[in-house]
Amino acid sequence: MRSHKMAAKENTNPNKTARIAGLLYLSMVPLGFFGYSYIPTFLIISGDAASTVNNIIIHEWLFRLSIVCALTVQVVNILLVLVLYKLLNVVNKNYALLMVVFLLVGTPIAMFNQVNLFSVLHILNSANFLSATKVGQLHNQVMLSLDVFRYGAQIAAIFFGLWLLPMAYLVFKSSFLPKLLGVLLIIGGVGYLIDSFTIFLFPDFKGIVLFTFWGEILFPLWLLIKGVNIEQWEKCSLESS
Numbered sequence: 001m002r003s004h005k006m007a008a009k010e011n012t013n014p015n016k017t018a019r020i021a022g023l024l025y026l027s028m029v030p031l032g033f034f035g036y037s038y039i040p041t042f043l044i045i046s047g048d049a050a051s052t053v054n055n056i057i058i059h060e061w062l063f064r065l066s067i068v069c070a071l072t073v074q075v076v077n078i079l080l081v082l083v084l085y086k087l088l089n090v091v092n093k094n095y096a097l098l099m100v101v102f103l104l105v106g107t108p109i110a111m112f113n114q115v116n117l118f119s120v121l122h123i124l125n126s127a128n129f130l131s132a133t134k135v136g137q138l139h140n141q142v143m144l145s146l147d148v149f150r151y152g153a154q155i156a157a158i159f160f161g162l163w164l165l166p167m168a169y170l171v172f173k174s175s176f177l178p179k180l181l182g183v184l185l186i187i188g189g190v191g192y193l194i195d196s197f198t199i200f201l202f203p204d205f206k207g208i209v210l211f212t213f214w215g216e217i218l219f220p221l222w223l224l225i226k227g228v229n230i231e232q233w234e235k236c237s238l239e240s241s
Contacts, residue, residue, distance in 0.1 A: 039069075161190070
């Protein structure tokens with residue numbers, strides 16, 4: 001049994017794994033930008049239901065594109081956490097498993113939350129609904145779906161904050177990645193949590209994640225460009241066998 005484990009470790013190329021993880025992580029930047037930031041901000045006007053409905057009707061393709069980008073982010077998330085588990089479990093298998101669990105809980109929440117956006121399209125494209133409902137009621141239904149979506153996104157963000165914490169621990173405790181990356185990931189995870197819970201308490205809160213995303217940018221860049229210290233990774237691998 002031990003010989004099989006050793007053979008598996010020897011067949012693992014940690015830098016190849018690191019670069020795949022870095023590429024997957026960075027691919028979510030443009031997808032997340034269009035799916036969760038640029039397109040929704042462009043189309044959804046806070047406090048102006050009429051303009052929001054008009055924007056979505058005129059730019060329905062963009063609205064649908066934002067949904068597709070957001071769903072793709074979650075699919076990439078699943079692949080990413082599995083690759084990161086392969087890279088980081090040599091540090092501590094329990095924390096690596098916790099990292100996987102947190103992300104795999106948040107991902108289906110985020111994906112199912114997109115149903116609220118599909119409901120907006122259903123409302124606006126339903127001829128019977130449009131003919132039988134007053135304009136004000138139509139606007140209220142659309143804004144309600146968008147508000148539910150916003151809070152659903154914050155619920156998912158709790159787990160996206162939580163998954164960063166065990167990952168940050170693994171990076172910090174590893175001897176094959178810079179400890180600074182672990183510190184930045186901890187800041188990012190705590191930022192997500194503060195952001196989510198504060199918005200639940202204060203709905204008009206604008207968020208602080210903008211100031212805590214550096215770890216999620218620098219970490220994948222390091223993986224993609226620098227990789228890991230192979231000698232130290234192999235040492236951790238042998239110690240965990």
